[in-house]
Amino acid sequence: MNAVVDVVIPALDEERSIGRVLADIPRTVVRQVIVADNGSTDGTARVAASLGAMVVTEPRRGYGSACLAGIRRSASLDPPPEIVVFLDADYSDHPDQIGRVLEPIIAGRADLVIGSRVLGTREPGALLPQARFGNLVAAALIRLLYRVRITDLGPFRAIRADVLEALDMADRDYGWTVEMQVKAARAGLRVEEVPVSYRRRIGQSKITGTLAGSVAAGWKILATIFRYARS
Numbered sequence: 001m002n003a004v005v006d007v008v009i010p011a012l013d014e015e016r017s018i019g020r021v022l023a024d025i026p027r028t029v030v031r032q033v034i035v036a037d038n039g040s041t042d043g044t045a046r047v048a049a050s051l052g053a054m055v056v057t058e059p060r061r062g063y064g065s066a067c068l069a070g071i072r073r074s075a076s077l078d079p080p081p082e083i084v085v086f087l088d089a090d091y092s093d094h095p096d097q098i099g100r101v102l103e104p105i106i107a108g109r110a111d112l113v114i115g116s117r118v119l120g121t122r123e124p125g126a127l128l129p130q131a132r133f134g135n136l137v138a139a140a141l142i143r144l145l146y147r148v149r150i151t152d153l154g155p156f157r158a159i160r161a162d163v164l165e166a167l168d169m170a171d172r173d174y175g176w177t178v179e180m181q182v183k184a185a186r187a188g189l190r191v192e193e194v195p196v197s198y199r200r201r202i203g204q205s206k207i208t209g210t211l212a213g214s215v216a217a218g219w220k221i222l223a224t225i226f227r228y229a230r231s
Helices: 015-024 044-050 063-075 095-106 129-146 161-167 176-186 211-230
Strands: 005-011 032-037 054-057 083-086 112-116 157-160 191-195
Touching (some): 005 015, 005 044, 005 063, 005 095, 015 032, 015 095, 032 044, 032 063, 063 161, 063 176, 083 095, 083 161, 095 157, 095 191, 129 211, 157 176, 161 176, 176 191, 176 211
Parallel strands (some): 005 032, 032 054, 112 191
Antiparallel strands (some): 083 157, 112 157
16 A cells, blocks of 8 residues: 655754654655644744755644644645654654554554554653653553553554544644544544654753643643543
8 A cells, every 4th residue: 555644743943853853754655744833933944844844834832733733734735645644843753663653554454553652662761750650640541431551642643634534633732642542542443552762852842841841731631531531
């Protein structure tokens, strides 16, 4: 299967890392890379465009806002994508492992694939303690409330484009990744995890790099898990 694959990269002030991310994406399997610039004040958009990425600007701050902008731009292309891949702009993910994340969908086994940092190899200090703890709590709650076993809420993931549209994603900030996973569980989609490598990001995280960001993200993730369990 030669699928049409687009990559969406939400980015905020990642001038130091975005070039390395784009350089490592295997262009033989990717049709278009879309960098969703979320109001950067540095040269993120300029660097991305100079390296051949399609840049879309989303001034409304929020990880989910940037992802939604990237999805809209990808869906407008002719032909629209069959699979959308998401990865971060900070070079913590390994873009050269896109093929590993795509394989279960291309093989017809899965609708959504999560690159699990827990199952994969992690550079020391890459997955901070608060992120590890948050993953454990979220995974336990999803297993309890949705009867689905997961290990990670990792940002590196691939999803069939028609399935993504049907999920009607709405979260505009910290709840984006978990919203996708709990909605997929509710819909009975075929979800698979694959091990991926993870390294220390370039620069400081806007979420887990600060106490306020970690607390806000934690509350939003928990609220999202309980919200869709009740609805």
